[in-house]
Amino acid sequence: xxxxxxxxxxxxxxxxGAAVLLCLLLLVVFTPVIYPDDPFKLVGPALQxxxxxxxxxxxxxxxxxAAEIAYGARTSLIIGVGATLAxxxxxxxxxxxxxxxxxxxxxxxxxxxxxxxxxxxxxxALLIVAILSPSVSSEIIAIAAVSWPSIARLVRxxxxxxxxxxxxxxxxxxxxxxxxxxxxxxLPNCASSIIxxxxxxxxxxxxxxxxxxxLGLGDPNVMSWGLIISAxxxxxxxxxxxxxxxxxxxxxxxxxxxxxxxGLNEALNPRLRER
Numbered sequence: 001x002x003x004x005x006x007x008x009x010x011x012x013x014x015x016x017g018a019a020v021l022l023c024l025l026l027l028v029v030f031t032p033v034i035y036p037d038d039p040f041k042l043v044g045p046a047l048q049x050x051x052x053x054x055x056x057x058x059x060x061x062x063x064x065x066a067a068e069i070a071y072g073a074r075t076s077l078i079i080g081v082g083a084t085l086a087x088x089x090x091x092x093x094x095x096x097x098x099x100x101x102x103x104x105x106x107x108x109x110x111x112x113x114x115x116x117x118x119x120x121x122x123x124x125a126l127l128i129v130a131i132l133s134p135s136v137s138s139e140i141i142a143i144a145a146v147s148w149p150s151i152a153r154l155v156r157x158x159x160x161x162x163x164x165x166x167x168x169x170x171x172x173x174x175x176x177x178x179x180x181x182x183x184x185x186x187l188p189n190c191a192s193s194i195i196x197x198x199x200x201x202x203x204x205x206x207x208x209x210x211x212x213x214x215l216g217l218g219d220p221n222v223m224s225w226g227l228i229i230s231a232x233x234x235x236x237x238x239x240x241x242x243x244x245x246x247x248x249x250x251x252x253x254x255x256x257x258x259x260x261x262x263g264l265n266e267a268l269n270p271r272l273r274e275r
Contacts, residue, residue, distance in 0.1 A: 007267040014263020020256030028074045034065040039223040043067075046240045047197055056239040059231055065242060069249050071223040076253065079136060080205040083143035088198050089145065091151025092190070096182050098152070099159025110156065115148045125208055129217045137218050139212055143205045154197055158190040174209040192268035200261035203254040227249050 008014055040063065048058040098109040113156040113194065116124075125142040132138035162168060171181050212218055213226025220227075225246040232242025 008263045013259050014267075017256040017259025017263065020252055021260060024073055024253055025052060026073070026164070027070055028077060031070040031074060035064070035070055037067070039063065039067045039071040041178060047235065049239075050241050056245045057096075057239070059228070059242050060235055060239070061231075062079065064193050065228065065245055066228060068223050068228050069225065069246050072225040072246065072255075073249065075136070075219075075222050075224040076206045076209060076250075078203045079209045080257075082140045083147060083205045083209075084198055084201045086140060086144035087147035087201060088151055088194060092146035092155045092187060092194060094148070095152035095155030095157075096159055096187060099156040100163065100178065100182055100186065102160075103165075106156070106267060109152070114150045116146070117149045119146075122208060122211060126212065126215065126217060129212055134212075134217045134219055136222055139209055139218065142212070143208050146208070147201050148265065150201070151194065151197065152201040154193055155187075155190055157217065159186055162186050162189055196265035196268055199264055203257040203261070206250065206254055206257070 042062040043064050044054060044058050044062050046058060046060055048054050048061045048062075050057040050065075054064055054066065056069065059065055059068070094113065095111055098106040098113075110233075125139075125146050128142035128225055129138050132141065167185065168181060173187055176185075209218070209224065210226035210229070213224040214230045218224050218227055228246040229243045232239060236243055258261065
């Protein structure tokens with residue numbers, strides 16, 4: 001594992017992604033200090049261009065776009081990380097059980113997984129949020145619901161390859177319970193693959209959250225990047241900065257996370273290391 005992170009540190013693009021993510025995390029941490037007021041507060045004239053008192057200008061209601069983007073970063077990270085963790089937990093359990101028990105259990109779980117994969121992810125997430133009512137928790141549930149199948153298939157494949165290993169057979173021969181073998185011995189051996197794929201899912205989750213908020217299905221009481229873009233689309237030609245700056249924030253965040261994911265995949269995946 002540590003050797004893999006050493007290889008990650010030699011990947012310049014992955015380090016660039018890590019630097020972008022670090023800057024985003026610092027912004028999230030210090031946002032209450034930099035912008036102590038509520039991001040929904042009207043602080044100046046509407047449609048003020050970037051510069052001067054308002055670094056990134058103001059929106060159609062006179063709210064500070066820079067403050068909105070800073071608070072929106074926290075929302076995107078909370079939903080992205082929360083949905084990814086939920087998808088990893090559910091997908092790892094489902095894939096682990098399918099790969100360990102095989103037979104009818106595997107068939108049923110994999111058919112359910114394939115059913116979820118046939119549904120367009122964004123439309124399914126939109127439907128779930130609409131049913132549950134827009135909120136941060138419903139967005140996390142919706143995004144996790146469309147993200148777990150890829151984790152389940154990955155873990156199932158890893159468990160199938162690990163099933164014949166000597167340490168697994170030795171644990172079973174010594175009388176270890178199925179739960180102990182699955183959670184204490186087999187899942188830790190899949191950790192590197194789960195970390196690599198999970199990091200890529202965070203970027204996808206952030207894009208899904210922005211899309212939901214853009215369509216008005218985000219929490220109306222929580223600032224998000226998609227909400228800012230949605231509010232500025234009507235004046236895109238005359239007030240370009242309202243949509244442009246949150247769009248750049250989404251681009252850099254997703255790019256940075258994907259670069260980190262690619263770097264982790266190359267560092268931790270033994271098949272890629274052999275090339």
